[in-house]
Amino acid sequence: MTRGLGRVFSGFKRLVTLSVMWSMKHPMYSVPLRSPSVRSMAVLPLPFGKPKDLSLPNATWGPEMMQLYEHYNSLCKVEVEAEGGQKKVPWKRIPGYNRLLKYATGGVYLSKMIQSKARLFTRNIREPGAAFEYALFINSEEEKCVGIWQVGHLLEGPPGHVHGGAIATIIDTVTGCLASLSGAVMTANLNINYRSPIQLGNTVVVESIVDKREGRKKFISCKVTSPDGTKLHTEATALFLSIDINQLLLGR
Numbered sequence: 001m002t003r004g005l006g007r008v009f010s011g012f013k014r015l016v017t018l019s020v021m022w023s024m025k026h027p028m029y030s031v032p033l034r035s036p037s038v039r040s041m042a043v044l045p046l047p048f049g050k051p052k053d054l055s056l057p058n059a060t061w062g063p064e065m066m067q068l069y070e071h072y073n074s075l076c077k078v079e080v081e082a083e084g085g086q087k088k089v090p091w092k093r094i095p096g097y098n099r100l101l102k103y104a105t106g107g108v109y110l111s112k113m114i115q116s117k118a119r120l121f122t123r124n125i126r127e128p129g130a131a132f133e134y135a136l137f138i139n140s141e142e143e144k145c146v147g148i149w150q151v152g153h154l155l156e157g158p159p160g161h162v163h164g165g166a167i168a169t170i171i172d173t174v175t176g177c178l179a180s181l182s183g184a185v186m187t188a189n190l191n192i193n194y195r196s197p198i199q200l201g202n203t204v205v206v207e208s209i210v211d212k213r214e215g216r217k218k219f220i221s222c223k224v225t226s227p228d229g230t231k232l233h234t235e236a237t238a239l240f241l242s243i244d245i246n247q248l249l250l251g252r
């Protein structure tokens with residue numbers, strides 16, 4: 001019993017530490033803890049273990065996915081010269097969890113998320129390899145996000161090929177990740193040209209860049225290609241608007 005409670009407590013401590021570290025790096029997730037309505041949603045410690053980072057390779061990843069992962073992961077170790085002669089590592093892998101906010105806000109919204117059983121759409125299928133297998137890499141210097149995706153058999157649209165809605169999801173995720181680099185955003189517009197179908201089980205590379213900013217608006221473009229870049233599958237442009245995340249979460 002005592003050991004059980006100890007595990008609960010240490011799990012909670014780990015969760016809070018991780019959350020604080022993550023929110024320091026990602027200000028969009030930092031929710032002001034002093035807001036009275038937020039305080040009223042604070043929750044009891046719960047027995048979460050270490051969150052599983054789902055953007056790490058698993059046994060279902062094929063050779064192309066692994067090759068791309070190793071390439072972009074190696075970029076995450078390369079230092080470049082930054083202002084003032086300091087060194088910087090511009091590329092970062094974004095960890096992936098099945099509950100976007102669970103590990104991100106110090107538990108503030110946990111009760112809401114647990115009660116709603118909410119799961120991140122792209123991470124909600126438990127069978128590895130069945131749907132979206134992916135990792136996102138972001139370059140904050142160049143304002144660029146690259147996603148490597150292996151698309152599984154549950155995402156079928158036309159026979160043997162990936163559903164257009166699944167492709168839209170992939171694009172929304174990569175462009176959304178880039179757009180949210182400096183704060184919370186919502187997709188306002190997504191414009192997609194499907195150029196060539198993607199076979200189920202294949203791996204694709206999704207590259208996105210910021211084209212333009214205007215006040216709260218970020219215009220982002222994106223292309224989906226084969227791993228060697230020779231085949232263009234999809235092109236898209238997206239408009240994101242920065243939002244107040246408190247308004248979204250508290251439904252104001």
Ligand SMILES: CCCCC/C=C\C/C=C\C/C=C\C/C=C\CCCC(=O)SCCNC(=O)CCNC(=O)[C@H](O)C(C)(C)COP(=O)(O)OP(=O)(O)OC[C@H]1O[C@@H](n2cnc3c(N)ncnc32)[C@H](O)[C@@H]1OP(=O)(O)O
Pocket residue numbers: 094172173176177180184185186187188189217239241243248
């Ligand atoms: C909370 C997001 C979390 C994202 C986390 C991201 C990354 C984290 C790391 C890992 C990645 C993992 C997952 C990421 C996955 C996916 C990202 C998904 C994002 C989404 O999947 S999100 C769902 C779909 N999304 C919606 O459900 C939006 C519904 N919608 C609204 O919530 C509002 O509509 C809103 C907020 C968009 C705007 O509302 P608003 O009131 O704030 O602004 P308002 O309407 O006043 O417009 C201000 C100015 O924008 C212009 N404007 C507005 N809309 C336009 C349009 N469509 N086309 C052209 N211009 C437009 C106006 O014309 C005006 O322009 P001007 O100022 O020049 O007059």
